Amino acid sequence: MTEPGAQTSQDPAAATAAPAPDKRTRIVEAMMALAATSRIEDITMTDIALKARLTLADFRDSFPSKGAVLAGFAKMIDHKVLAGTSDDLLGEPARDRLFDVLMRRLDAMAPYREGLREVSRWVATDPASALALNSVALNSMRFMLEAANIDSEGAVGAVKLQGLVLAWRRIVSVWLDDDSEGLDKTMAALDRELERGGRLVGWAEDIDRIAAPFRTFAGALFAGGRRFEERVRGRMSGLRRRGRDEDYDDSRDAGYDAGGYVDDTDEDERRSARGSRHGGRHARH
Secondary structure (H helix, E strand, O other), X not given: OOOOOOOOOOOHHHHHOOOOOOHHHHHHHHHHHHHOOOOHHHOOHHHHHHHOOOOHHHHHHHOOOHHHHHHHHHHHHHHHHHHOOOOOOOOOOHHHHHHXXXXXXXXXXXXXXXXXXXXXXXXXXXXXXXXXXXXXXXXXXXXXXXXXXXXXXXXXXXHHHHHHHHHHHHHHHHHHOOOOOOOHHHHHXXXXXXXXXXXXXXXXHHHHHHHHHHHHHHHHHHHHHHHHHHHHHHHHHHHHHHXXXXXXXXXXXXXXXXXXXXXXHHHHHHHHHHHHHHHHHHHHO
Protein backbone atom coordinates (compact mmCIF):
# COMPACT_ATOMS: atom_id res chain seq x y z
CA MET A 1 0.00 0.00 0.00
CA THR A 2 1.34 3.42 -0.92
CA GLU A 3 1.80 5.75 2.05
CA PRO A 4 0.38 9.28 1.80
CA GLY A 5 2.87 11.68 0.32
CA ALA A 6 4.97 8.91 -1.22
CA GLN A 7 5.81 9.23 -4.91
CA THR A 8 4.63 6.41 -7.14
CA SER A 9 7.05 5.00 -9.66
CA GLN A 10 6.03 5.10 -13.32
CA ASP A 11 7.50 3.28 -16.26
CA PRO A 12 9.25 5.95 -18.41
CA ALA A 13 8.44 3.96 -21.56
CA ALA A 14 4.76 3.94 -20.67
CA ALA A 15 4.83 7.66 -19.97
CA THR A 16 6.27 8.47 -23.38
CA ALA A 17 4.43 5.79 -25.37
CA ALA A 18 2.52 7.01 -28.41
CA PRO A 19 -1.26 6.93 -28.13
CA ALA A 20 -2.99 3.90 -29.60
CA PRO A 21 -3.96 4.41 -33.26
CA ASP A 22 -7.59 5.21 -33.92
CA LYS A 23 -9.90 2.84 -35.76
CA ARG A 24 -9.34 4.44 -39.18
CA THR A 25 -5.58 4.15 -38.85
CA ARG A 26 -5.85 0.53 -37.72
CA ILE A 27 -8.02 -0.30 -40.73
CA VAL A 28 -5.58 1.39 -43.13
CA GLU A 29 -2.62 -0.41 -41.56
CA ALA A 30 -4.48 -3.73 -41.73
CA MET A 31 -5.34 -3.35 -45.41
CA MET A 32 -1.80 -2.45 -46.38
CA ALA A 33 -0.49 -5.43 -44.41
CA LEU A 34 -2.92 -7.77 -46.19
CA ALA A 35 -2.08 -6.22 -49.58
CA ALA A 36 1.57 -7.11 -48.99
CA THR A 37 0.68 -10.83 -49.07
CA SER A 38 -2.63 -11.08 -50.98
CA ARG A 39 -4.34 -9.79 -54.10
CA ILE A 40 -6.63 -6.88 -53.38
CA GLU A 41 -9.44 -8.64 -55.25
CA ASP A 42 -9.20 -11.47 -52.71
CA ILE A 43 -9.23 -9.23 -49.64
CA THR A 44 -12.66 -8.71 -48.11
CA MET A 45 -13.79 -5.99 -45.75
CA THR A 46 -14.29 -8.67 -43.12
CA ASP A 47 -10.66 -9.73 -43.57
CA ILE A 48 -9.53 -6.16 -43.00
CA ALA A 49 -11.72 -5.74 -39.92
CA LEU A 50 -10.41 -8.98 -38.39
CA LYS A 51 -6.81 -8.00 -39.14
CA ALA A 52 -7.41 -4.66 -37.42
CA ARG A 53 -9.09 -6.47 -34.49
CA LEU A 54 -12.28 -4.56 -35.09
CA THR A 55 -15.83 -5.48 -36.03
CA LEU A 56 -17.36 -5.09 -39.46
CA ALA A 57 -19.58 -2.42 -37.89
CA ASP A 58 -16.42 -0.53 -36.92
CA PHE A 59 -15.23 -0.79 -40.53
CA ARG A 60 -18.57 0.56 -41.78
CA ASP A 61 -18.40 3.49 -39.38
CA SER A 62 -14.92 4.35 -40.66
CA PHE A 63 -14.98 3.62 -44.41
CA PRO A 64 -17.63 2.74 -47.03
CA SER A 65 -15.35 0.52 -49.15
CA LYS A 66 -11.86 -0.84 -49.76
CA GLY A 67 -11.20 1.97 -52.20
CA ALA A 68 -12.02 4.48 -49.49
CA VAL A 69 -9.42 2.79 -47.26
CA LEU A 70 -6.80 3.44 -49.95
CA ALA A 71 -7.89 7.07 -50.02
CA GLY A 72 -7.47 7.04 -46.24
CA PHE A 73 -3.95 5.71 -46.71
CA ALA A 74 -3.10 8.61 -49.04
CA LYS A 75 -4.49 11.05 -46.48
CA MET A 76 -2.41 9.42 -43.74
CA ILE A 77 0.75 9.83 -45.83
CA ASP A 78 -0.21 13.45 -46.59
CA HIS A 79 -0.45 14.12 -42.86
CA LYS A 80 2.96 12.62 -42.15
CA VAL A 81 4.61 14.72 -44.84
CA LEU A 82 2.85 17.93 -43.86
CA ALA A 83 3.63 17.41 -40.17
CA GLY A 84 7.32 17.37 -41.04
CA THR A 85 7.23 20.48 -43.23
CA SER A 86 9.32 23.46 -42.10
CA ASP A 87 10.48 26.79 -43.48
CA ASP A 88 14.10 25.66 -43.85
CA LEU A 89 13.99 25.55 -47.66
CA LEU A 90 11.91 28.67 -48.35
CA GLY A 91 14.94 30.43 -49.78
CA GLU A 92 15.70 27.56 -52.17
CA PRO A 93 14.38 27.24 -55.78
CA ALA A 94 10.88 25.79 -56.15
CA ARG A 95 12.25 22.66 -57.80
CA ASP A 96 14.49 21.90 -54.80
CA ARG A 97 11.63 22.49 -52.37
CA LEU A 98 9.36 20.10 -54.25
CA PHE A 99 12.16 17.53 -54.53
CA ASP A 100 12.51 17.57 -50.73
CA VAL A 101 8.76 17.24 -50.16
CA LEU A 102 8.39 14.29 -52.54
CA MET A 103 11.41 12.47 -51.12
CA ARG A 104 9.88 12.82 -47.66
CA ARG A 105 6.68 11.36 -49.07
CA LEU A 106 8.60 8.33 -50.34
CA ASP A 107 10.19 7.97 -46.89
CA ALA A 108 6.72 7.94 -45.31
CA MET A 109 5.58 5.30 -47.81
CA ALA A 110 8.62 3.04 -47.32
CA PRO A 111 7.09 0.78 -44.61
CA TYR A 112 4.21 -0.03 -46.96
CA ARG A 113 6.22 -0.72 -50.11
CA GLU A 114 5.08 -4.31 -50.62
CA GLY A 115 1.45 -3.39 -50.12
CA LEU A 116 1.83 -0.48 -52.53
CA ARG A 117 3.30 -2.82 -55.11
CA GLU A 118 0.03 -4.77 -55.08
CA VAL A 119 -2.04 -1.56 -55.12
CA SER A 120 -0.09 -0.43 -58.19
CA ARG A 121 -0.82 -3.72 -59.95
CA TRP A 122 -4.52 -3.54 -59.04
CA VAL A 123 -4.93 0.04 -60.26
CA ALA A 124 -3.26 -0.83 -63.57
CA THR A 125 -5.89 -3.53 -64.21
CA ASP A 126 -8.96 -1.65 -62.97
CA PRO A 127 -9.72 1.57 -64.94
CA ALA A 128 -12.60 2.57 -62.67
CA SER A 129 -10.39 2.37 -59.60
CA ALA A 130 -7.62 4.22 -61.43
CA LEU A 131 -10.02 7.07 -62.22
CA ALA A 132 -11.25 7.25 -58.63
CA LEU A 133 -7.73 7.23 -57.21
CA ASN A 134 -6.67 9.94 -59.66
CA SER A 135 -8.85 12.43 -57.80
CA VAL A 136 -7.29 11.23 -54.53
CA ALA A 137 -3.83 11.76 -56.00
CA LEU A 138 -4.81 15.25 -57.19
CA ASN A 139 -5.75 16.22 -53.64
CA SER A 140 -2.51 14.79 -52.28
CA MET A 141 -0.37 16.56 -54.86
CA ARG A 142 -2.21 19.83 -54.18
CA PHE A 143 -1.01 19.63 -50.59
CA MET A 144 2.50 18.61 -51.68
CA LEU A 145 2.73 21.73 -53.85
CA GLU A 146 1.40 23.79 -50.97
CA ALA A 147 4.03 22.28 -48.65
CA ALA A 148 6.66 23.32 -51.19
CA ASN A 149 5.13 26.83 -51.28
CA ILE A 150 4.20 26.46 -54.96
CA ASP A 151 0.96 27.98 -56.27
CA SER A 152 -1.60 25.51 -57.61
CA GLU A 153 -4.50 27.84 -58.41
CA GLY A 154 -5.94 28.79 -61.79
CA ALA A 155 -5.42 27.22 -65.20
CA VAL A 156 -1.64 26.92 -64.80
CA GLY A 157 -2.15 25.42 -61.35
CA ALA A 158 -4.38 22.74 -62.86
CA VAL A 159 -1.62 21.88 -65.33
CA LYS A 160 0.88 21.64 -62.47
CA LEU A 161 -1.40 19.35 -60.48
CA GLN A 162 -2.28 16.88 -63.21
CA GLY A 163 1.28 16.90 -64.53
CA LEU A 164 2.61 16.15 -61.06
CA VAL A 165 0.14 13.30 -60.60
CA LEU A 166 1.32 11.65 -63.83
CA ALA A 167 4.96 12.25 -62.93
CA TRP A 168 4.41 10.82 -59.45
CA ARG A 169 3.07 7.58 -60.88
CA ARG A 170 6.23 7.15 -62.94
CA ILE A 171 8.42 8.00 -59.95
CA VAL A 172 6.64 5.48 -57.71
CA SER A 173 6.98 2.83 -60.40
CA VAL A 174 10.76 3.31 -60.34
CA TRP A 175 10.83 3.48 -56.53
CA LEU A 176 9.01 0.17 -56.13
CA ASP A 177 11.83 -1.64 -57.94
CA ASP A 178 14.73 0.44 -56.60
CA ASP A 179 16.66 -1.75 -54.17
CA SER A 180 19.68 0.54 -53.89
CA GLU A 181 20.48 1.82 -50.43
CA GLY A 182 20.55 5.45 -51.49
CA LEU A 183 17.59 5.21 -53.89
CA ASP A 184 19.81 6.48 -56.67
CA LYS A 185 17.44 5.42 -59.47
CA THR A 186 14.48 6.96 -57.70
CA MET A 187 16.21 10.30 -57.13
CA ALA A 188 17.38 10.36 -60.74
CA ALA A 189 13.83 9.68 -61.92
CA LEU A 190 12.47 12.36 -59.59
CA ASP A 191 15.01 14.90 -60.81
CA ARG A 192 14.20 14.03 -64.44
CA GLU A 193 10.45 14.33 -63.91
CA LEU A 194 10.77 17.68 -62.13
CA GLU A 195 12.88 19.03 -64.96
CA ARG A 196 10.30 17.87 -67.50
CA GLY A 197 7.51 19.30 -65.37
CA GLY A 198 9.29 22.63 -65.11
CA ARG A 199 9.39 22.91 -68.90
CA LEU A 200 5.69 21.99 -69.11
CA VAL A 201 4.74 24.61 -66.52
CA GLY A 202 6.87 27.19 -68.37
CA TRP A 203 4.97 26.51 -71.59
CA ALA A 204 1.65 26.69 -69.72
CA GLU A 205 2.61 30.04 -68.19
CA ASP A 206 3.62 31.39 -71.63
CA ILE A 207 0.30 30.29 -73.10
CA ASP A 208 -1.55 31.80 -70.14
CA ARG A 209 0.20 35.15 -70.66
CA ILE A 210 -0.55 35.10 -74.39
CA ALA A 211 -4.18 34.18 -73.79
CA ALA A 212 -4.73 36.77 -71.04
CA PRO A 213 -5.68 39.67 -73.43
CA PHE A 214 -8.09 37.37 -75.28
CA ARG A 215 -9.72 36.34 -72.00
CA THR A 216 -10.09 40.02 -71.09
CA PHE A 217 -11.61 40.79 -74.50
CA ALA A 218 -13.95 37.81 -74.28
CA GLY A 219 -15.03 38.87 -70.80
CA ALA A 220 -15.76 42.41 -71.98
CA LEU A 221 -17.59 41.07 -75.02
CA PHE A 222 -19.69 38.79 -72.87
CA ALA A 223 -20.49 41.59 -70.45
CA GLY A 224 -21.42 43.90 -73.35
CA GLY A 225 -23.61 41.22 -74.90
CA ARG A 226 -25.33 40.71 -71.58
CA ARG A 227 -26.06 44.43 -71.23
CA PHE A 228 -27.39 44.50 -74.83
CA GLU A 229 -29.72 41.59 -74.06
CA GLU A 230 -30.95 43.39 -70.95
CA ARG A 231 -31.71 46.51 -73.01
CA VAL A 232 -33.56 44.46 -75.62
CA ARG A 233 -35.59 42.70 -72.94
CA GLY A 234 -36.41 46.06 -71.33
CA ARG A 235 -37.52 47.52 -74.66
CA MET A 236 -39.66 44.49 -75.50
CA SER A 237 -41.24 44.63 -72.07
CA GLY A 238 -42.09 48.31 -72.61
CA LEU A 239 -43.62 47.55 -76.01
CA ARG A 240 -45.74 44.78 -74.52
CA ARG A 241 -47.00 47.12 -71.78
CA ARG A 242 -47.77 49.83 -74.36
CA GLY A 243 -49.63 47.30 -76.51
CA ARG A 244 -51.74 46.23 -73.54
CA ASP A 245 -52.60 49.86 -72.77
CA GLU A 246 -53.66 50.49 -76.38
CA ASP A 247 -55.82 47.36 -76.38
CA TYR A 248 -57.44 48.56 -73.21
CA ASP A 249 -58.23 51.98 -74.76
CA ASP A 250 -59.64 50.31 -77.87
CA SER A 251 -61.94 48.19 -75.74
CA ARG A 252 -63.22 51.28 -73.97
CA ASP A 253 -63.91 52.98 -77.30
CA ALA A 254 -65.83 49.92 -78.44
CA GLY A 255 -68.18 50.21 -75.46
CA TYR A 256 -66.50 47.95 -72.95
CA ASP A 257 -65.04 48.86 -69.61
CA ALA A 258 -62.11 47.12 -67.96
CA GLY A 259 -64.40 44.37 -66.66
CA GLY A 260 -65.79 43.52 -70.10
CA TYR A 261 -69.30 44.91 -69.43
CA VAL A 262 -71.24 46.99 -72.00
CA ASP A 263 -71.10 50.73 -71.32
CA ASP A 264 -74.77 51.72 -72.06
CA THR A 265 -74.48 55.47 -71.44
CA ASP A 266 -74.87 56.41 -75.15
CA GLU A 267 -77.68 53.89 -75.59
CA ASP A 268 -79.66 55.53 -72.74
CA GLU A 269 -79.24 58.92 -74.37
CA ARG A 270 -80.51 57.56 -77.72
CA ARG A 271 -83.55 56.02 -76.00
CA SER A 272 -84.28 59.31 -74.28
CA ALA A 273 -84.07 61.15 -77.60
CA ARG A 274 -86.43 58.68 -79.30
CA GLY A 275 -88.85 58.97 -76.41
CA SER A 276 -88.90 62.75 -76.80
CA ARG A 277 -89.68 62.52 -80.52
CA HIS A 278 -92.52 60.05 -79.91
CA GLY A 279 -93.95 62.33 -77.23
CA GLY A 280 -93.98 65.27 -79.65
CA ARG A 281 -95.84 63.34 -82.31
CA HIS A 282 -98.53 62.25 -79.79
CA ALA A 283 -98.97 65.83 -78.70
CA ARG A 284 -99.59 66.97 -82.34
CA HIS A 285 -102.19 64.26 -82.82
